Amino acid sequence: MFTKLSFKIGFLFFIFIFIIESILFFVLYTNLANERIEEVMDNLLARGNTHSEVLETNFDESTIEHVGIMESASDFVVVITDEAGNVIIHSDPIEPEMMEVIKHTDYDEISTKGKVVEDRWDDKQYIAADSPVNVDGEHKGHVFMFADTNNVKNVVNELSNQFIFVALMTVGLTIITVFILSRLITHPLIKMKKATEQLSKGKNKVELHTDRKDELGELANSITKLANELDQLKTERNEFLASISHELRTPLTYIKGYADIINRQDITDAEVKEYITIIREESEHLSILIKNLFELAKMDENKFSVQREEVSLCTVIQTVADRVNPAFSDKDITLFVSCPKEIIAFVDPERFQQLLINILDNAKKHSFEGGRVWLKVSQMEQEISITISDEGDGIPKDDLPYIFERLYRVEKSRSRQSGGTGLGLAIAKEIIESHGGHIEAKSEQGEGTSVIIRLTRGGNNE
Template sequence: MSAPVRKCRCRRTIGGEFFQTIASVLLVGLALMCGIQTAMSTAYFVRERQVSLTAVLDGATAMSERFAAQGSIVTLPLPDEQAAENTRSGFELFNTSSGAVIFVADLDGNVLLHTSSDAFEGGKVPEKLRREMDAGEDVFIQGKMDGIFRSGFYIAGRRLEMDGNAGYLFAATPMNALASYVGDMLSMFLVSAVAILIVCSVLCMLLARRITVPIEQISRAARQLGSGDFTARAPVNGCEELADFATTFNNMAGRLQNIDNSRGQFMGNIAHELRTPMTSIKGFIDGMLDGTIPESEYKRYLGIVSQETGRLARLVQNMLDITKLESGEVKGHPKVYDIWATLTDVVLSDERRIEDGKIDIQGMDPVRTMVYADPDFVHQVVYNIVDNAIKFTPPDGVIHFDVHREGPMVVVAIENTGDGISPEALPFVFERFYKEDRSRGLNTRGSGLGLHICKVLITLSGGQIKAESEEGKWCRFTFTLPAAENGKQPQNAKSAV
């Protein structure tokens, strides 16, 4: 006995997988957004510092030129300590209003004055910067300027000329302002990200629940179906894909239910069909054994027993044939041949019964009509239909044959006069074991399998079969077969039946 299958506890649910996937994507997206925003904000901050320092330089330059023209404050080179102090006092106005450190250097790079002694370490302006400024370009750099500053600064500088003398004017702001700016930005981003994660988590759980509920319902219905409850159905709701899935599942469950019902009916019919002849056989034999039936009647009743035994043998053989046909064990061998050869053979084989029943055969005017099918399959179909026609055609009745071509198919119709088939029974004539006393071919003497075998054989041959009837007047069975094209296999015919 095999061990029961245990559910793996290490597997996550669809809701968990969905939430984890969305959360991972969301976190990656937020991290990427944070990196991009930080980089763009840093670049923006640096550009803003460059613009503001350039504006400070413009203001300081204008002030220096104006005061120089008035003969006060600024002169280059600075003649004495008093001039330096006057110049520093003028630049401190910009230091106070903009927060920028301003300093002046001579052409050799020596710092002549500055507005913040705490920021300066000492040293000279790098020669490379002096050459750029001598070329008439403003410079903007970040750092300590070769050790002039104790810490990092944003520094803007340009060449300054007054009264025929020249030097360099610089404005600088500390770089630690960037860290404060980025820190504030990241703090706001972190608060926003947390809020987004909370809201998205709730939405993800709701959405995951919306997706998983229909799947759970389908899974529950599948478990019921697996346990033998073929009435189980899944609600058709949710998104389009899940609704299609549920519809497909319900269709499958419906087909399984029909198969289960058919199987039950099939077993019941088999039991009934076997029980009736076996009961008759047992009754007659018991009657012979216990003396109820006199010895003089043995031959008569043994004949009945022989007929019932033959009926049992035919029933069992028909069931075996159906099983093999529907399982694909029987392979046809289609070929091109004249359909009239089969019709003629069947009629000639039943000539004695036809004559005894005083039946008129009409339409037997053979015109070479080639089909592509297995002759044995077609012979069985024609035999079953003609056999039923003979049984239920009254004396002086008519059996009519008609064969004609319709497109790529050959149509064969076999019609007989008689009681026909009732409208209620007509849709079921090709089902297993279905019998109706007044219907042609569906009598209580038969097994109810002959027409079902006809349908299976015609379907395997690539055709269709149908029954038509007007109750009390006539009944007609019509089937189609692939037509042979100029004596050759049709292109759309099945390669193997």
């Protein structure tokens, strides 16, 4: 529990707020209490001063008595002394504490104004003020005023009670606020933690619906996105594995089937020869398929590195043309190449040749005998485009969007004559994309196909 984020945040918050509140309360409390006490003292002194002023005009027995009677009805005690400190009159009984104040007064030093002579309200029974009486510069006596400190204590106690009440309220509210706040932060985090745990356990879907627009909301959305991508990746991988196993099984079935037939006694030599040819073709197909799959796997792992260099594009294209020409001639297909000599491309020549061969191989495969294939290079301000067009059978509209996918073939039934691996264009796409380029195909059934490769221009600075 103590290691939990909610506790840590909450605790820290609480400590800070508590310290701030304590300082605030302390300052406020001391100020208020002091003000109250001072008020009481000032009152007492003012009362004493009023009496001394009256006595200064009439310092006679009846006035003195009058003052005594007045204070006997009040909460205060008045004691009037002569100039030497002998008590003349007192309104209430004199307590020992009062006597001490009267005795300890310095009667030689007479100020015209009165002053508070006992202000220790917290450990004395009375606070006291002394107002000397001077008639025409002659020192006549003193008016001592006493007030019970219980009054002051009550005022301060009441103030303390109010403060304790408010402090408890604030602490309570702070705890509630902190609790809600930390839940607001940690609750979604806990949900996300659970979701990622589910993901690592193999669950594909996570539900982290959130309308929050803050960082936590963004995090939740990122996790959801990640989970969806992971899910898609898994599906794709499974589909791919299924296709691979199918692709591998087909030639193996042929090989096993024909090997079984050859083993039989009742077949002619000519048949044996024919079947062996088939077995050889199928093995070849299998090894090409495996080679291509391996190629793609390397690309996926980013192990295959493109070593780009500045090359004359036409030289690369001419090498490719020279390589494919014999096969084209076999089918009586003419290959027209047009390439402006000065074009320099920043590519990996080896990979680029492979890419062109894959596309030209398709054009050849799908062209009719005596057909024509064009390879045209053009250079624009930003990019170089290479278009390979044929007059072959074309690609059905429904298949066109998928031809760059792995193992996708338009002709689903894999005939031994036409049967490619369905990886040629997938590899081509990987290659061009690793060059930062783009590939697309346009096709009209019965009219022909064009494959367009676009490559951004630029050299080493890329």
